[in-house]
Amino acid sequence: MPCTGGALPGQGQELMVTDTHDGDKYILGIVIHCPICVSFATSLRRQQASMTVTEDTAPLDDDQEALVARLRARDKAAYEFIVREYSGRLLAVIRGIVRNEEDARDCLQDAFLQAFRAIDRFEGRAKLSSWMHRIAVNAALMKLRSKKRKAEASIEDLLPEFDGNDHRIDPFFQPEPETHDSLEAAERKEAIHLAISQLPENYRNVILLRDIQEMSTDETAAELGISPGAVKVRLHRARGALKKLLDPLLEDL
């Protein structure tokens, strides 16, 4: 409904009112320097004890709960919003892990598809952006692992060993023959990503949440639905496993 009595006519001020399917009116926005519009909007608000908000009108960027609800309702506008809002940053993160543009594009698509399918399980404890980041990183790590033809490692095989008296055994570092003496920074980073990708998923997720996203133990526990004690144990075992996988790199540092 165009404003016909605004204080600043001709400057495009409008009271945007629209009809819903059942005939109720709700306000999309208002130019507050138009007193008639303000008055009309106020009376409309009074008439409507609860304002009807449809999927095309609610703000998308400042209310995570509403956004998630709309994603769960398979609202296309909400989905397009997160794709456009998050793609740039996620693509940058993915490119830092898979150094191939085609793979990076595949990973970004995979990440959004996974998020789309898993949105009903998103419990809102973390920020949606952090949740998306974890999905994207996991997609990139899995792509890297498959490209390098690496299998998931057994945590048990990578943990430190102790004798019957709880003394450390086999402490001496033996470089693997396939490693290089001095790796370039990019190669080193790829080796770290590859090592993380080899962890079983329940350990990898703890590493991503605690060491990459820097969540607290309690936040991580809530996010994964496990106890804080379990988070501590998994984190320690995952770090120990990564140490063993990365031992050849550590010699250079």
Next chain:
Amino acid sequence: MSMMHKMMAIMPGTISCKELDEKLDEFMEGDLSGWDRFRFRLHFLMCAACKAYATGYAKTVGLIKNSIGEGDAQDTDVPEDLIESILEQSSKEPGS
């Protein structure tokens, strides 16, 4: 068992390599009591293997933390065809 480990086994207040390993994260994060920190340092003085392990462990944690920065990632331009492809793919999903 090395001579040093035999000595540690009979010295009061010392901890085993396994106990040290279990509390390594707490030690690194400064969550241990003063007494436990002393026991750690005493152990490191006598056990080169644990000292080397703990050093490598700390380096590993540093490497991991710097490997994928969530906050550091700069927004980058995404080709429109990729955006469209993602949106099209999602529209084929059941329930969409």
